[in-house]
Structure formats: C-alpha cells, structure tokens
Amino acid sequence: MPSDGAHPVTGEAIADHLTNIPHAAALGLRFHDVTEHYVEISLPYDEKLVGDPDTGVIHGGAITALLDNAAGFAVRVPGEEAEPIAIATLDLRIDYMGPATPGREVIARATCFKRTRSITFVRGVAYHDSPDDPIATCTATFMTGTPNSTRPLTGRGGVRPAEGTG
Amino acid sequence: MKFLNQLRAEGRVNDLEALLDHIPYARFIGLRVHQLGDEVITELPPQAHLTGNPNLPAVHGGVVGAVLEMTAVLQLIHDTDCERLPKTVDVSFNYLRPVRSDTITYGRATVTRQGRRVANVRCELWQNERDRVVANSHGHFVLAPLDAHQPST
Numbered sequence: 291m292p293s294d295g296a297h298p299v300t301g302e303a304i305a306d307h308l309t310n311i312p313h314a315a316a317l318g319l320r321f322h323d324v325t326e327h328y329v330e331i332s333l334p335y336d337e338k339l340v341g342d343p344d345t346g347v348i349h350g351g352a353i354t355a356l357l358d359n360a361a362g363f364a365v366r367v368p369g370e371e372a373e374p375i376a377i378a379t380l381d382l383r384i385d386y387m388g389p390a391t392p393g394r395e396v397i398a399r400a401t402c403f404k405r406t407r408s409i410t411f412v413r414g415v416a417y418h419d420s421p422d423d424p425i426a427t428c429t430a431t432f433m434t435g436t437p438n439s440t441r442p443l444t445g446r447g448g449v450r451p452a453e454g455t456g
Numbered sequence: 457m458k459f460l461n462q463l464r465a466e467g468r469v470n471d472l473e474a475l476l477d478h479i480p481y482a483r484f485i486g487l488r489v490h491q492l493g494d495e496v497i498t499e500l501p502p503q504a505h506l507t508g509n510p511n512l513p514a515v516h517g518g519v520v521g522a523v524l525e526m527t528a529v530l531q532l533i534h535d536t537d538c539e540r541l542p543k544t545v546d547v548s549f550n551y552l553r554p555v556r557s558d559t560i561t562y563g564r565a566t567v568t569r570q571g572r573r574v575a576n577v578r579c580e581l582w583q584n585e586r587d588r589v590v591a592n593s594h595g596h597f598v599l600a601p602l603d604a605h606q607p608s609t
Binding site for chain 2: 310311312313314315316317337338339340341342343344348349350351352354355356357358359378379380381382383384385386
C-alpha cells in the first residue's frame, strides 16, 4: 500500500487495499464490514491453508494474518478521511479458543480501544457465526506516525513499516 | 490414520522435512527445515506471495507469526514423542525489525519449560545476521504425548 495520500477507512478502500497486498491476495482476504466501531475482513476456506491434515483445520498462521490485517485497518478511524500515516506492528498476541471449522469462512473483527499520539491499541476476534463464539482473539499494539517522521525504514533499528498490513 | 503415526510406521517420524511435506500450509508458505544434530533451524525462502508491504518489501506479519509458531512446533515434535501435532494455546509475537521478503529468513526455537501436557516455547527469527533478531515470540502449546491420555482440547 502506498504510504502517501489520504486513506478513508471505507469498505471500498479496505477492499482495494487488500488486493494490493500480495499475501492478502494469496490468502483471498476480503472486506466484510465496517462500522464506526469495528472493521471486519474475511478469510475463505482453502485446502492449501490446512495446518493439520488429520482434521482439515486451517493453520493458525492464516488466522494470524487475518487478525493482523483486520487490526491494522482498525488503527485508522473508520469512515474518516485520514492524513497519511505509517503504521508498524509492535506486537501481536493470539489466543486460540477453538479450531476453525473445515470448509467454513472465518471472519475477523477488529476494534480500536485507544489511540495516543504514537501508539494505538487494538483487539480482535476471529469467528464463524458470532464474535461471542470466538475461534481466536488477539491484542495488538501499533506504532503510528506520519511517513516523514517515521524512522528510516531500512536503517538499523528502524521500525517495521507495516502500513496496516501488520 | 494419524499422519504422525503413519510417518512413525514408516520410520520417518524424526524426518521433519517429511512432516512439513504433509502440511499443506507449510507448502503454501514454502517453509523448509534443517536438522543439524539436535538443532532445528527453519528456513523461509524469499517468495513474492508472502509480501505484506510491497514498498520495502516486507514479509506479511501473519507469515512472520506462522514461521515463529511452526518453528516452535517443529522443535517440540523433535524433542518429544507426539501422538499428533502440538496445539497452540497462545502465542505472542514481537516485530523487532523489518522482515524483508527478498531475503531468506531463519528460525530457531527453545523449549523453555516442558510439562506433561503444556510446553512454553520461545522462538526467534533472523535474516542476514544471526545476532540481529527480526522477530521473536513466546507461546504455550498443548502436547499430545504418545504415552499419556490425550488432552481434551
């Protein structure tokens, strides 16, 4: 994703963004829903993502990518025209509550809990039917800044420039 | 038949490369593994479809997490006799530096504590320089040891 230009967090912008992230495209991530409170994207079931051939359950890595992307989108205020912003994931914790059901799409909902000048705190949940019946939950912390104020991206000790891709 | 048992029957249960061949997701991200004595080193070759940020380019955070998680699981399988794959309970990833997707990434895990049912595993990834860790993790995994009742999870 380009690191300049305004990025209103609309469904169209998220869908467009997902097609421009090679790994999101490889996973088939899709926009699902956006409200003023949360962003949702979905991961379709695919046999190539199976992590345990005994059960057909998809690998946690695919769920991690889904939650990571959803959390990154939640850093910006949904619906608002935003200033250019650089986003770097500092950390991401995933709790696996139960296996995803083989053959079913997984939805991730991410909610921002707090935005400070440089740090944003996001939580997320991956589910099939209801966020109250989670497959996995996540807590993510992001560092934000305008592209110009961000440390050199490739320099020693530079932050990981995720631009909402986690 | 559980595929770990199948590999065991074929005398290949300690062949982690054969094990990865049986896991579709491992093939999807192109993960490889090297066994150097009792050391298990994973290797993620550069691949365009793993990119999460094309500007750098950097590996997607989800793939970075997956490699950390799989490296931990491979180390556990190497260290223990498992009935089936260890299950991840929770895992915490720290993204320390850009993980370039045009560069090979290596991983190495350490089992910090192994109980009968649950293990705590730390893991770290590096690229060109072993001492420059690009990402690390710690997590808990439920084991399914061959000689114990299977966990209910």
